[in-house]
Amino acid sequence: MPRDPSTPPDSVCLLRLSAIGDCSHVVPVVQTLRQHWPETAITWVIGKTEYRLFGDLPGVEFIVVDKGDGLFGAVPKLRRDLADRRFDLLLHMQASWRANLLSTAIRADTRIGFDRPRARNGQRWFTHRAIAGPARVHVLDGFFQFLEAAGLQARTLRWDLPVPAEAEAEVAGRLPDQPFLTISPCSSIRARNYRNWSASQYAAVAEYAYQEHGLALVLTGGPTALEREYADAITALTSAPVVDLVGATSLKGLLAVLQRASAFVGPDSGPLHLANASGVPVVGLYATSNPQRTGPYLNLDYVANRYPEALKAELGQPVEAVRWGRRVRDPEAMDWITVADVAARLDAALADRGASGRSAAAGS
Structure with a gap:
């Protein structure tokens, strides 16, 4: 039987190790728990990288799992960290073999996992109960189904991610004096993960944002050679004032x-979801993954969505006919997205949020 929300549990453990985007979707679940079950102790078992971003959320105990320990080191370490502890609830929110094996180190009276369509890699062997409700939903909606399975129907759609003083100091004096567009051009490097648009198209969007909205450009990203190549190419191809922070900031x-930022443009990536969590108007670029599942949750109306066309070209099938979350593996799929698509979404996002650099200047 679902737990009566009038009698909240004493303790809840959330198991979600990675990645940054997915962990950002867990944060509203944590905020909902804090607001509606304020006496419940919350523990989050999380990955080392993700902890650097979310580990200062107030009211949450974090237990960090380091990939560097290897699976055979991480499981005993987690068992030692949780020795003599038992939780009322485990929300097992990651369906992977690694997370499943780590879950054996977490003792809980009730273990809730994904339902059959979403419980990959044998997760159902490691849980007592499954979430219910539609499976073809956004990842964030799926995470809220864990609370519903536990008996809590409320939703607090809020992130409130802390930014420490040292992170503020890190970028102080480095950002433009005028409103700016942030572009984080690259997604994570994984096999057959074709999410990156071309540098020339990003530069055209930056030029449009500067000429039409008075927005300078701030480039962000990690320290990889590919991201450096993108940053140099974009900078060379636009007349917009550019601040290049690629490889030059911490996660915070x-x-x-x-x-x-006044707006953000980028592919399905951690920075995109962090921008969404920050309340920034976000234009997501989606052709190889379905934005209805993994898009910027508060900004789905502004997605440049060519996933249906790319899927039809690759498989000859509509979105409704394929497995939820099916990826397009065509290296050229992102070419379905045009500069005009993105410019139109940017116009709409800035108009709806009143975030245009020119209108901000006119009102000052």
Whole structure:
């Protein structure tokens, strides 16, 4: 039987190790728990990288799992960390073999996992009960189904990610004096993960944002050679004032940048979801993954969505006919997105949020 929300549990453990975007979707679940079950102790088992971003959320105990320990080191370490502890609830929110094996170190009276369509890699062997409700929903909606399975129907759609003083100091004096567009051009490097648009198209969007909205450009990203190549090419192809922060900020420093941006443009990536969590108008670029599942949750109306066309070209099928979350594996799929698509979404996002650099200047 679902737990009666009038009698909240004493303790809840959330197991979600990665990645940054997915962990950002867990944060509203945590905020809902804090607001509606304020006496419940919350523990989050999380990955080392993700902890650097979310580990200062107030009211949450974090237990960090380091990939560097290897699975055979991480499981005993987690068992030692949780020795003599038992939780009322485990929300097992990651369906992977690694997370499943780590879950054996977490003792809980009730273990809730994904339902059959979403419980990959044998997760159902490691849980007592499954979430219910539609499976073809956004990842964030799926995470809220864990609370519903526990008996809590409320939703607090809020992030409130802390930005420490040292992160503010990290970017102080480095950002433009005028309103700016942030572009984080690259997604994570994984096999057959074709999410990156071309540098020339990003530069055209930056030029449009500067000429039409008076927005300078701030480039962000990690320290990889590909991201450096993108940053150099974009900078060379636009007349917009550019601040290049690629490879030059911490994760919290990136968050400090995003919270000051007038808008964000980028592919399905961690920075995109952090921008969404920061309340920034976000234009997501989606052709190889379905934005209805993994898009910027508060900004789905502004997605440049060519996933249906790319899927039809690759498989000859509509979105409704394929597995939820099916990826397009065509290296050229992102070419379905045009500069005009993105410019139109940017116009709409800035108009709806009143965030245009020119209108801000006119009102000052």
